[in-house]
Amino acid sequence: MSEARPSPALLAENRLVLAHVYMSTVAICLGALFGVLQGIARSGAFTPPSWFDYYRMLTMHGVLMALIFTTFFITGIAEFVTYRAIPRERSLVVAWLGWWVMLVGTVMAATTILDGNATVLYTFYAPLKASPWFYVGATLLIAGTWFVAFDVFANVNAFRRANPGKPIPLVVYCAAATFVMWIVATLGVVAEMGLLIPWAFGWTSGINVMLTRMLFWYFGHPLVYFWIMGAYVIWYNIIPTLYGGNVFSDGLTRLTFIMLILLSTPVGIHHEFMEPGIASGWKMLFTVTTYGVAIPSFITAFAIFASFELFAIKQGRKGFLATVRALPWNDPTFSGAALGMLLFILGGFGGLVNASYSMDMLVHNTIWIVGHFHVTVGGPVALTFLGASYWLIPKLTGRALWKPELALFQTRLWFFGMLIMSFSMHVAGLLGVPRRTAAVDYAGAAATQAWQPYMLLAAVGGIFLFASIVTFAAVAIGTLRQNDKSASMAVAFATPASSTDTTPALLQSLYRWGLIALVLAVVVYAGPAGDLIRHPGYLAPGMRTW
Amino acid sequence: MHIHRYERWWLGFGVGMLLVFLVLLAIAAFSSDINPPSGLGQIDPTKVAQTAPFDHPGLRKLPNGAYEAYYVAHVFAFEPARLTIPVGAKVTFYVTSSDVVHGFFIPYTDVNMMAIPGWVNQETHTFSTPGHYLLICNEYCGIGHQDMFAKIEVR
Ligand code: HEM
Ligand SMILES: [Cu+2]
Ligand SMILES: [Cu+2]
Numbered sequence: 268m269s270e271a272r273p274s275p276a277l278l279a280e281n282r283l284v285l286a287h288v289y290m291s292t293v294a295i296c297l298g299a300l301f302g303v304l305q306g307i308a309r310s311g312a313f314t315p316p317s318w319f320d321y322y323r324m325l326t327m328h329g330v331l332m333a334l335i336f337t338t339f340f341i342t343g344i345a346e347f348v349t350y351r352a353i354p355r356e357r358s359l360v361v362a363w364l365g366w367w368v369m370l371v372g373t374v375m376a377a378t379t380i381l382d383g384n385a386t387v388l389y390t391f392y393a394p395l396k397a398s399p400w401f402y403v404g405a406t407l408l409i410a411g412t413w414f415v416a417f418d419v420f421a422n423v424n425a426f427r428r429a430n431p432g433k434p435i436p437l438v439v440y441c442a443a444a445t446f447v448m449w450i451v452a453t454l455g456v457v458a459e460m461g462l463l464i465p466w467a468f469g470w471t472s473g474i475n476v477m478l479t480r481m482l483f484w485y486f487g488h489p490l491v492y493f494w495i496m497g498a499y500v501i502w503y504n505i506i507p508t509l510y511g512g513n514v515f516s517d518g519l520t521r522l523t524f525i526m527l528i529l530l531s532t533p534v535g536i537h538h539e540f541m542e543p544g545i546a547s548g549w550k551m552l553f554t555v556t557t558y559g560v561a562i563p564s565f566i567t568a569f570a571i572f573a574s575f576e577l578f579a580i581k582q583g584r585k586g587f588l589a590t591v592r593a594l595p596w597n598d599p600t601f602s603g604a605a606l607g608m609l610l611f612i613l614g615g616f617g618g619l620v621n622a623s624y625s626m627d628m629l630v631h632n633t634i635w636i637v638g639h640f641h642v643t644v645g646g647p648v649a650l651t652f653l654g655a656s657y658w659l660i661p662k663l664t665g666r667a668l669w670k671p672e673l674a675l676f677q678t679r680l681w682f683f684g685m686l687i688m689s690f691s692m693h694v695a696g697l698l699g700v701p702r703r704t705a706a707v708d709y710a711g712a713a714a715t716q717a718w719q720p721y722m723l724l725a726a727v728g729g730i731f732l733f734a735s736i737v738t739f740a741a742v743a744i745g746t747l748r749q750n751d752k753s754a755s756m757a758v759a760f761a762t763p764a765s766s767t768d769t770t771p772a773l774l775q776s777l778y779r780w781g782l783i784a785l786v787l788a789v790v791v792y793a794g795p796a797g798d799l800i801r802h803p804g805y806l807a808p809g810m811r812t813w
Numbered sequence: 814m815h816i817h818r819y820e821r822w823w824l825g826f827g828v829g830m831l832l833v834f835l836v837l838l839a840i841a842a843f844s845s846d847i848n849p850p851s852g853l854g855q856i857d858p859t860k861v862a863q864t865a866p867f868d869h870p871g872l873r874k875l876p877n878g879a880y881e882a883y884y885v886a887h888v889f890a891f892e893p894a895r896l897t898i899p900v901g902a903k904v905t906f907y908v909t910s911s912d913v914v915h916g917f918f919i920p921y922t923d924v925n926m927m928a929i930p931g932w933v934n935q936e937t938h939t940f941s942t943p944g945h946y947l948l949i950c951n952e953y954c955g956i957g958h959q960d961m962f963a964k965i966e967v968r
């Protein structure tokens with residue numbers, strides 16, 4: 268091995284990132300166990316025991332997957348790219364504090380769910396009232412991510428001080444933009460917690476149900492974009508390095524992330540189209556803003572395919588098939604991301620239906636929605652993160668990936684499992700199967716006859732997915748116990764295809780765009796939220812129905 | 814910053830499609846009145862049983878020939894549990910909850926809305942096909958959520 272020995276400072280940074288990856292790995296493995304049990308339970312083949320009912324499982328699955336797995340992976344990868352792209356002497360105290368606060372929050376929330384005192388699903392809609400420690404735990408999880416955000420920002424600021432006038436490295440820009448968006452978004456859920464926590468402790472007697480829902484979705488939609496931006500950080504900056512390609516355009520990448528900062532938040536009411544208390548004019552407005560947030564994803568689709576094609580042309584190949592053949596399909600990291608992108612194309616179409624105002628009536632709260640977010644977060648995002656773990660763990664430990672062919676198999680198995688499960692859920696949803704329901708036979712009602720084959724098929728897809736996660740766990744553990752310490756810890760991020768392509772200074776001021784995004788979100792929400800605050804009506808004392 | 818010609822075309826196409834969709838939705842909303850349910854009426858959920866017309870949930874015929882159906886959702890049932898609707902009737906459903914959040918969904922129709930304590934939601938549907946319909950709660954409301962359904966017969 269010709270590489271210089273890694274410095275102790277680098278090893279210390281790696282330990283921190285690894286701590287995040289451990290958490291995300293444990294979360295997705297446990298989450299998959301609950302996921303497959305849900306799939307089987309819904310097919311009617313298994314009834315969960317009364318000491319661990321279906322909805323407790325579903326709460327665990329939603330929280331583990333949507334909140335814990337994704338968040339820990341994104342905080343980890345953001346720190347990793349920041350440290351590697353901005354080498355400097357630095358303190359890791361704030362970053363470690365963040366990890367510990369996230370951990371304490373996670374343990375607190377998970378304990379209340381496991382012991383049955385918070386069967387409120389990951390959306391915790393009032394007036395269902397969980398143990399106050401569930402809300403406190405979830406708030407700590409968020410608070411921990413703020414420490415991570417400030418650590419990333421501190422490194423950005425240090426880079427700017429040391430390199431006046433120079434743009435910050437693209438990969439750090441993307442990571443920092445993700446956290447600027449995240450701060451704007453999490454203000455909503457923290458405000459909601461400000462209502463829920465005193466109410467759950469019994470210090471206040473009632474709660475404005477519709478206001479808590481609006482604050483939740485102010486956060487809930489950008490939560491989705493937090494996951495997607497995490498995947499985009501990898502797609503733009505890491506995936507091209509796997510085949511020797513480039514970022515298509517530096518400026519357009521930065522523009523994409525700024526659009527995501529601006530447009531991710533003022534859209535959340537598209538989750539509330541079927542609710543009373545919000546006038547239909549506001550719902551129309553939110554349809555328009557939601558369509559807007561599709562645009563940065565259009566740019567991304569173009570940029571990714573352009574990067575593929577530029578690389579093929581560089582190799583002297585031309586045409587669609589030649590481009591496809593030029594790509595490293597046998598690299599598990601590439602395979603994960605690329606198969607994820609394929610799923611995302613399906614997810615994008617479905618998303619347009621869901622966002623479409625009156626069209627949402629056909630699918631709202633049916634299992635179509637579950638099919639939709641499994642081909643968005645469960646496909647593109649999770650598969651990108653699983654694939655990226657195969658790249659990241661060797662970079663962090665120096666241990667070579669254990670059985671890469673097994674890792675490759677894992678990504679393909681996940682892809683097919685997700686296609687099967689999600690396809691059946693989409694069809695079943697159009698036939699009227701509700702989501703979040705332990706059993707869907709309704710005392711044998713005739714209308715449910717057509718549903719059963721699809722529930723069975725979805726369970727089969729779930730079993731594939733579970734097998735895929737077992738494979739992932741085997742490769743991860745195998746790698747961590749590997750004696751072969753020959754993996755290179757050196758990292759380079761993708762560079763733009765053309766160095767003459769200048770990036771306007773306007774795109775450099777991340778924090779200013781964050782502030783504009785906050786103002787935009789407040790302006791768009793002022794109308795509908797103002798209505799609810801002016802006419803709160805009934806304040807619910809809360810109850811436990813499980 | 815340089816934007817490639819193909820990229821301009823692609824973005825033009827994408828944004829153009831979005832605008833077409835928006836125009837179609839707007840036409841549906843303004844000319845055919847296809848809007849999502851957005852009831853703005855308020856009610857005290859602790860007094861639903863005493864508040865007309867929810868004190869007598871069920872179907873009633875209006876002088877103009879249309880129908881109104883009043884429903885109360887509570888853990889884990891709907892009232893009325895059974896309802897018969899004449900074929901071809903144009904029914905406006907009004908629903909409220911007397912406890913937590915519930916869903917109000919009739920599969921194979923576009924009746925799909927949220928029942929929120931404190932609010933009355935509403936939606937209109939014309940039943941042109943006779944048969945047995947299921948009314949189900951499609952929002953998690955507690956341990957018996959999967960048992961929360963009612964029956965509607967159109968004949
Ligand atoms: C082994 C893989 C997986 C399987 C078998 C699986 C299965 C399921 C099933 C059957 C449901 C629907 C339950 C219902 O509505 O009654 C569900 C819900 C859900 N899943 Fe998954 N899933 C998997 C992976 C994932 C991943 C990777 C994510 C995200 C990162 C995810 C996020 C969610 C969320 C957010 C819900 C909604 C929970 C709720 O409605 O409260 N799942 N999953
Ligand atoms: Cu959304
Ligand atoms: Cu229910």
